[in-house]
Amino acid sequence: MTVTGSIGQRVTGTDDGSGGAGAVAAGPPVLYGREAELAAVSQLLWPAPEVPADGRVVCVAGGPGEGRSALLIRAARDFPGEAHVVGAPGRQVPWSGARALLAALAPSGAAGSRAARLARGPEGIAAALASLVPGRGPVLLCLDDFPLWDAHSRAAFTAHWRSPGPRPGARAAWLVASAPGRPLPVTGAAPLVRLPRLTRAGARALLDGASGGGTCPAVAERLLDEAAGHPGVLAEAVRRLPPEMLDGTVPAPGRLVDDGVLARVYAGLLGALPADGRRLLRVVAAVCAPAAGAPYRTEVGTALARARAQRVPVEALDGLVAAGLLDRRGDALAFTDPFLARAAGAAPAADRPSGDGGRPVRADGTAPPASPTAHERHRADRLGPPPVVRARSGVARGRALLTRGFAALAGGPVMDAHEAFTQAAKVLRDREPAEAADARFLAMEAAWAAGDVDACLAALDLAPAAGGTERAFAEGLRAALTVRPDQARTPLSRVVAVGAARDEPRLLLRAGSAALVLGDVAAAARLHGRALARARAEQRASLLPRILEHLAYAELRSGRYARAGHAAGEGLRAARATGQLNSAAHQHAVLALVASVTGDGPSVAEHAERALAIGRPHGLTQAVTLAEWALARAELGGGLAAQAAARLAPLVRPGPHGGHFALRMLAVPCFVEAAVASGRAAEARAATEEYALWAGCGLDRPAPAQL
Structure with a gap:
């Protein structure tokens, strides 16, 4: 038997320049755990x-x-x-x-x-x-x-x-x-x-061979834990540690498998990728969040939106998926190897997208501001900026806050969006009143999605001196949120009437929201339909997901489930195309509820899971409540009344830890049915009594019949 060729008999450095499994010495390679x-x-x-x-x-x-x-x-x-x-x-x-x-x-x-x-x-x-x-x-x-x-x-x-x-x-x-x-x-x-990861026993044998058996037990356990059975990572980590750290004489650093170890192990694989593929892989790594026991994961829309913002070509995504480096299932995008995610995220500066020629670049791809000279700092301290510059700076800061709010509203924690819009409204109030009004409405919308009544009221309180329909909208919504329906009808009806005479998509959207609060679902569907037509005519693609989301809710409230599903499906496609992850969660929640009505159990589970995967970490209480409601409906339809009642009980409970305030009463009939069927009669009776008060408010037309 002969072994010949370009590899020879030494394995170190042959696996993509990373070292072989157990290649601790020259000569025939030693394999552990294989x-x-x-x-x-x-x-x-x-x-x-x-x-x-x-x-x-x-x-x-x-x-x-x-x-x-x-x-x-x-x-x-x-x-x-x-x-x-x-x-x-x-x-x-x-x-x-x-x-x-x-x-x-x-x-x-x-x-x-x-x-x-x-x-x-x-x-x-x-x-x-x-x-x-x-x-x-x-x-x-x-x-x-x-x-x-x-x-x-x-x-x-x-x-x-x-x-x-x-x-x-x-x-x-x-x-x-x-x-x-x-x-x-x-x-x-x-x-x-x-070749899978090594077992603990195989990794321990490799560690003993690589270190000569002289590793102190505490350091050995840390190495085994951090390397997670990866032979090359374990061997490289051992190689980089000095003997006095291995034997415990000198304290070891906080992380033994650091970025330097992973950069060495994965250098060959990353270096073999095309430049655009490496850059896109690093963008995906930057937006991925490791879930417990799961790979680094994100949503496709989030990754593509970040890539476009950093001017990274997105065409390489299909190649990365086909190569097995990323796993794409529906909207979800995950690294197949968590170590690869960390190695890709530790990008050398030369491969990061540059914001401004040769200026230094932050880790997120943006350029830091240039440092002022000593003379400029002295003058600024002494005189301060001129009034015109202060005004322009204020507008620029307000618009930057708006941009930050839009980014968070599209694909981040929704209360981060609320805070950014709130600050933008304050900064722009005296400089750009129209933009400040939009910021207030967006802050309220973000708080609404989060189910935070106090934050909604705080956003509305930012415009005490506003006039026209803005004041009417603020007064009416404030009354509705504080359960004063009689005082909400007149101002909100005015918003609906005035908005119906306009062709501006954002005003139609506001009028449709007022109609939804009033329970006038026919007007809400009509107004959002007009807003959709205008946004399409004006090619305002970024508005389409929000409009379709509101339209889907209006159709749901009307009981037109097929039309709600159609709007949500189109909204989901628009959200994916524009990278609006949070809107996609809302659309998935609507599709889950529609599927629960048609009895499509697998679709309920699929859409609800996707809505919850986004909605929970981003604080989208409205989408989470809808998704949980859909799952409960499917459980009740499948004869699992006790399970459905247990799922619905927190959603219909008042208070900050319950469901969404605008959906609580809508889910009560389903809860009562499940509670009675599972022997929870007292809870069903209490919920029915509260529902009777709700039905008397006249804000939900089917409520008296359901009562």
Whole structure:
């Protein structure tokens, strides 16, 4: 048995420049914790000792530092016959890969030269192998980093493996390896052996081998925990720690697996990506939040919005998903490897999007302000800015706050948006009254989505001297929020009437909101429909998700569930297109409730899960309440009354820890039905008494009949 080729017998540095699994010394590689994978490869390549190689192909996928190259060398050493390991040639010259393999089979002599001349296309590859392999017994050919081979060789070998029936050179078996992010050849039914993380026992054996067994127990446990079974990360972390830290003589740093370790392990994989792919991967890493026990995860719209804001091309996303570096399921986008997320996030400055030529760049891709000179600082301290500059600065600051609010309203914690809009309204009040009015309305809308009545009232109180419909809207909504329906009707009706005569989408949106509060769902649907038409005509794409969200709610309140589902579906597409993650959560919640009416249980679960995944961390109480209500309806319809009652009880309970204030009473009939069916009669009676008072207010037309 021989092992030849460009890899040789030392594995350190062969797995994408990251080090092999247990490659702690020169010479034959030592594998720890890979017994199962070695056995699988052996069984797939030669099922029994008497069965020779027959042209079969086995694929091996291992990430950076996971011991892919070391596994190939060990498999070659264990093969009962001749074996060769050949890595990717250093230069991308046509047919260089084929020539390297044939040179390994025939390192000298006329046969090798003749075979190399034959190696053109799949027929040539087959003929070259046929001239070299017969009479030599079974041969194992191990091709490492195959996707990095030249395109001519890759295409020829892949076509050779796919060819049906007996093939020349069939006594050669193939072990083809690649790292994630570099797709393996499609070889029909070729089996795949994936290298998983090491078990605790395997990782401990690797640690003992890498450190010579001299690691103090406390440091050893920390290394094992932080490396999480990744052999390359563990070996690199051990390599970077001085002996006095390993043996506990000197205290170790707070994090043993730091960015330097991961940058070293994943440098090869990241460096092989196109520049746009690396930049987009770093943007995704920046917006991902690690969930407990889950990969780094975000929403597609959030990642794309951030990428566009930083001028990073988004076309590379499909390639990153196809390469297996990111996992995209519906709206969700996740890293398949948490260590890759951390490595990608530790971006070198040269790869970050630049905000202003050669100026330094922050981690988020924006340029910091230039430092003033000493003379400029002295003058500013002495005189202060001129009045015109102060006015312009105030407007600029107010608009910057508006921009921050829009970003948070689109895809962040909704109360962050409320705070930004509130501050913008204060700054712009005397300088840009119209923009200040919009900021107040947006602050109220953000607080409404969060279910925070006090914050809604605070936003309305910012305009005590306002006039016209703005004052009417503030007075009417303030009365409605403080449960004074008689005092809310007149001012809100005025807002509806005036708004109906306008063609400005934002005024129509405000009028539709007033109609919804009044319970005039027909007017609300009509006004939001007009706002939608105007926004489309004016090509105001950023407004479409909000308008469609309000329209869907109006259709829900009207009992027109098919139309509500249509509006929410269109709104979901618009939210995705414009990167408005929070609006997408609202649309998912509406679609969940619609599905609960039609009895589509799987759709209820899917849409509710997506609404809750966004709504809970972003404080979207309205969307969360709708999604939970939809799940409870599905449970009640499936005969799970006790489960439905338990889910609904917090939603219909008053107070800050209950459901959304505008949805509480709407969900009471469902709760009463579930409570009675599950023996919670006292709670059902109390909820019914409160519902009777609500029905008497006249703000929900179906309420008396439901009572």
